[in-house]
Amino acid sequence: MSFDPYEFDRGYASSQGDTIGQYTAKTFLWMLLGLLVTFSVAFFGYVTDITWILYRDIPALNVILLIATLAISVTMVHRIEKMAVGTAIALFVVFSALFGITLSVYMYVFQMTSFILIFLLTAVYFGALAAYGYVTKRDLSSLRTILISGLLFLIIFGVLSLFIPGLQMFDRVICLFGVALFLGYTAYDTQRIKAFYNYYSASPEMLAKASIFSALQLYLDFINLFLYLLRFLGSKRN
Numbered sequence: 644m645s646f647d648p649y650e651f652d653r654g655y656a657s658s659q660g661d662t663i664g665q666y667t668a669k670t671f672l673w674m675l676l677g678l679l680v681t682f683s684v685a686f687f688g689y690v691t692d693i694t695w696i697l698y699r700d701i702p703a704l705n706v707i708l709l710i711a712t713l714a715i716s717v718t719m720v721h722r723i724e725k726m727a728v729g730t731a732i733a734l735f736v737v738f739s740a741l742f743g744i745t746l747s748v749y750m751y752v753f754q755m756t757s758f759i760l761i762f763l764l765t766a767v768y769f770g771a772l773a774a775y776g777y778v779t780k781r782d783l784s785s786l787r788t789i790l791i792s793g794l795l796f797l798i799i800f801g802v803l804s805l806f807i808p809g810l811q812m813f814d815r816v817i818c819l820f821g822v823a824l825f826l827g828y829t830a831y832d833t834q835r836i837k838a839f840y841n842y843y844s845a846s847p848e849m850l851a852k853a854s855i856f857s858a859l860q861l862y863l864d865f866i867n868l869f870l871y872l873l874r875f876l877g878s879k880r881n
Contacts, residue, residue: 661850663837666836666840666850666854667777667836667837669854670858671858671861673735673855673858674858674861676739677735677736677738677739677858677862678739680736680739680740681740681742681743681746681862682746683743684740684743684744684747685743685747685749686747686750688743688747689750689751694744694747694748694750694751695751698748704744705745708742708745711741712738712741715741716859719731719734719735719856719859723852723855724849724852726852728848728852728855731855731856735855735858735862738859739862742866746866749873752879752880753873753878753879754877754879756878757876758877761872761876762869765868765869765872768822768826768872769864769865769868772826772829772833773829773830775830775833776830776832776833776834777833777834777836779830783830783834784831786827786830787831789827790827790828790831793820793827794824797820800817814874818872818874818875821867821868821871822868822872822875825864825867825868825871826868828860828867829861829864829865829868832860833861839853839854839857840853
């Protein structure tokens with residue numbers, strides 16, 4: 644979105660429609676829907692071996708999925724205000740399904756019991772930081788620069804590790820850094836739900852789209868937190 648919602652976090656509440664509590668609940672329900680789609684696609688692809696077949700027959704599948712998910716996320720960030728609510732929902736669901744194909748690969752690498760336990764651990768950590776972000780009176784907008792810098796560091800390190808194999812020895816440290824970063828993002832993005840609500844409360848349609856946008860951010864926080872915890876704590880198959 645093209646504005647900083649923290650500039651409006653003392654805005655007016657909606658005089659009609661959902662309360663802030665109901666709006667927040669709907670946002671988290673959208674996030675849960677995205678996670679359900681992702682893990683359902685991942686599990687289906689794993690048990691049917693469709694994921695293995697796709698990666699075998701389409702060598703460039705990783706690149707295709709990366710480009711597709713980036714295109715969807717960029718579109719939602721820059722076009723959310725102009726697209727219809729139905730389009731925003733469809734893009735979110737498609738994004739979740741595409742990421743499910745990527746996540747399915749991890750099921751071939753890690754034991755299923757480990758997969759499930761770390762999912763539950765992620766839910767606990769995510770829930771705790773989301774609750775903090777929602778109830779705290781502290782303005783978390785001050786974390787924005789730190790969080791963006793941390794994300795850029797992870798991206799740059801990930802690219803460099805593809806060309807410098809020796810960097811992989813720092814994987815556990817990077818995983819801990821990633822866990823801390825996305826815990827911070829969880830609190831930050833949860834607090835932004837209120838700012839979006841106040842800013843768009845006069846427009847039910849924009850409020851609905853802002854809810855889906857926030858759900859996408861929280862979805863990405865959860866998925867990234869899960870993957871870093873899985874890499875750090877997960878038991879690999881023999």
